[in-house]
Amino acid sequence: MESGLADLRSRVRAAGPWYHTLDLGSGVVTEGMFDLRPYAERYGLPPDLSGLRVLDVGTFDGFWAFEMERRGARVTSLDVDRTQQLDWPPRLRPSEDGERGHTFAIASQALGSEVERVGLSVYEATPKRLGGAFDLVFCGSVLIHLRDPMLALERMAGLCRGRFVLAEEHSRRLAPFRFARGAEFRGDSPWSTWWIPTASTWETMVHTAGFEDVRRHGRFNLRFRDGRGGVPHVVIHARGGATG
């Protein structure tokens, strides 16, 4: 028992840095860049997801996948398996490739999770590849990192037969231009971020991709775990009309 715990601790340490703060039980908590636990209620996910088939897009270490499983859902999570599959702005693209998904695997095993992680880009995600449509599709902080967020939204609309929950950074700088549909171009930033649309631009993008009943659920400032700064987030809910 003790040696299993020591083994988990050393695997958690060796696998870092972690993106999500995850409580893996027995006092093992990962030191993620973000601790989403105090923000979980801001996203408006139903407390009971029993019986629902749910997709977590861009799962990373798996915080949302494990949270939705805890709420009773059958969860599939999606992420790319190699760093070269990320949409790097050309000047930031690393020369080396690397594996992704090892932190998710450690957490999944420690939690005894049955979430199925599929190594696939959202650009390639279709009902055929993922065994049908989903009752709920969740996407958190992924689209700002994509060169083509509209294609990703279109793919998610094709996968969603129920609720869609999107949480993304939004531009406060462009917010005063209320009647323009604007996005900051950030491809030259060191954060491999491409676009920061305004909150209302996000809503228009979600509707344009094919979702109905698009509405703003809320906004909040997501602080880094160490308490510094923060990232302004908007949460958008919508309804998908996929069949299957």
Ligand SMILES: C[S@@+](CC[C@H](N)C(=O)[O-])C[C@H]1O[C@@H](n2cnc3c(N)ncnc32)[C@H](O)[C@@H]1O
């Ligand atoms: C900033 S993290 C967000 C993690 C998590 N969704 C959350 O809300 O905390 C972005 C995640 O999106 C993933 N990602 C980037 N491009 C992707 C793509 N084309 N398809 C699927 N996932 C992608 C990254 O690998 C990373 O895990």
